[in-house]
Amino acid sequence: MSQEKLATIAAQQGICTDGNHGAVVPPLYLSTNYTFEEFGKKREYDYSRSGNPTRATLADTLAQLEGGAGAVVTATGMAAATLCTALLSPQDLLVVPHDCYGGCYRLFTSLAKKGSFQLEVVDQNNEKALDEILARKPKMIWLETPSNPLLRLVDIEAISKKAHAHGTLVVADNTFLSPVLQRPLELGADIVIHSTTKYVNGHSDVVAGAVIAKTPELAEELAWWANCLGITGAPFDAYLTLRGLRTLPLRMKQHQLNAEAAVELLKDHPVVEKVHYPGLENHPQHELAKRQQKGFGAMLSFELKGGVESVKAFLSRLRYFALAESLGGVESLVAHPATMTHASMTEEARREAGISETLIRISVGVEDPEDLVADLSQALAYAAQSTFSAIKGQYSGQQGLNDTEKLRAFG
Numbered sequence: 426m427s428q429e430k431l432a433t434i435a436a437q438q439g440i441c442t443d444g445n446h447g448a449v450v451p452p453l454y455l456s457t458n459y460t461f462e463e464f465g466k467k468r469e470y471d472y473s474r475s476g477n478p479t480r481a482t483l484a485d486t487l488a489q490l491e492g493g494a495g496a497v498v499t500a501t502g503m504a505a506a507t508l509c510t511a512l513l514s515p516q517d518l519l520v521v522p523h524d525c526y527g528g529c530y531r532l533f534t535s536l537a538k539k540g541s542f543q544l545e546v547v548d549q550n551n552e553k554a555l556d557e558i559l560a561r562k563p564k565m566i567w568l569e570t571p572s573n574p575l576l577r578l579v580d581i582e583a584i585s586k587k588a589h590a591h592g593t594l595v596v597a598d599n600t601f602l603s604p605v606l607q608r609p610l611e612l613g614a615d616i617v618i619h620s621t622t623k624y625v626n627g628h629s630d631v632v633a634g635a636v637i638a639k640t641p642e643l644a645e646e647l648a649w650w651a652n653c654l655g656i657t658g659a660p661f662d663a664y665l666t667l668r669g670l671r672t673l674p675l676r677m678k679q680h681q682l683n684a685e686a687a688v689e690l691l692k693d694h695p696v697v698e699k700v701h702y703p704g705l706e707n708h709p710q711h712e713l714a715k716r717q718q719k720g721f722g723a724m725l726s727f728e729l730k731g732g733v734e735s736v737k738a739f740l741s742r743l744r745y746f747a748l749a750e751s752l753g754g755v756e757s758l759v760a761h762p763a764t765m766t767h768a769s770m771t772e773e774a775r776r777e778a779g780i781s782e783t784l785i786r787i788s789v790g791v792e793d794p795e796d797l798v799a800d801l802s803q804a805l806a807y808a809a810q811s812t813f814s815a816i817k818g819q820y821s822g823q824q825g826l827n828d829t830e831k832l833r834a835f836g
């Protein structure tokens with residue numbers, strides 16, 4: 426499906442469908458219940474937990490954008506993950522990536538501990554380990570690509586092919602890219618989930634989620650469980666999310682342009698040790714990113730030279746990057762995974778996962794790229810300067826070097 430088509434679906438879905446008053450924008454239905462037409466004759470909707478017109482418009486739009494047969498809009502992204510686990514029985518095996526979203530990791534390990542299903546955690550890029558586990562015919566494999574915060578990728582098409590040979594359902598968490606930049610169902614996945622809190626809503630004012638299914642049968646089963654568990658989303662949230670979704674294709678264009686501008690500054694900067702971004706040729710899965718994604722996204726992370734002092738100095742000077750968790754909003758954000766998003770991991774687990782204390786993650790917003798680059802640039806310069814004064818003693822023997830050379834010598 427072309428990107429233009431996606432923009433049309435996002436802007437047009439549900440427009441001019443109001444039969445009562447000819448409202449251009451589909452109305453928000455807050456009513457919890459709906460009358461029966463007459464004795465024994467139910468209308469399309471009866472009770473809002475089971476079905477709601479506003480939520481249905483959002484679900485239809487997401488299903489079309491992802492190329493699915495149907496979608497369920499859930500109260501949170503975690504509710505979307507919970508809904509998928511409802512498809513599992515105690516003897517079923519679920520396979521999840523070692524670096525999946527922390528909340529999902531907690532959900533899977535906690536439910537497995539209670540005996541809700543069997544669980545295997547694996548590095549899905551370790552082909553041998555993955556093949557061994559798939560040979561055990563898992564009921565479901567969970568993918569998340571790119572991963573947080575190091576932007577590692579897995580090959581959705583290749584894993585789906587292998588999984589299907591063993592009768593395994595493939596679920597892909599598409600939160601980091603949105604259907605504008607990656608459509609896992611077209612690559613073989615059976616189910617896509619979103620924390621719509623992030624790019625889909627895109628304005629950092631709604632926590633919500635969605636599950637999109639490839640087949641009508643799966644969509645129906647998921648809708649049944651969502652109603653049964655009571656985890657469907659609120660109509661008001663769906664209304665706001667639909668409003669945000671209208672501009673998703675437009676936003677993603679600017680997000681990406683800005684991310685490219687930020688990467689351009691960071692990649693050769695003397696105070697930056699390493700940049701993690703799938704768009705860089707030295708990213709280990711750059712070729713896969715080019716093949717699998719329609720763009721490289723607007724999430725990136727990088728390591729600063731000069732230790733935690735350098736990180737503190739950098740963060741203290743930023744004007745347009747708010748120090749906050751979450752991502753995907755129009756406003757730029759910066760996070761320090763070791764003390765924020767990944768603080769609940771042990772130090773050793775973080776080291777194993779490659780999350781150092783100098784790692785910084787940014788969610789690049791849609792502001793003017795020159796402003797963002799200038800902001801990053803002055804904060805990096807300040808970090809470099811304060812690092813110098815903190816380690817002055819180490820440089821006594823290197824008087825002849827200019828600033829850039831000193832930094833290289835230090836790094």
Ligand SMILES: *Cc1c(COP(=O)(O)O)cnc(C)c1O
Pocket residue numbers: 501502503504526528529569573598600601619620621622623632633634
């Ligand atoms: C935020 C997030 C979730 C959880 O979603 P909530 O809306 O916070 O419940 C799941 N997966 C990924 C990749 C996320 O970033």
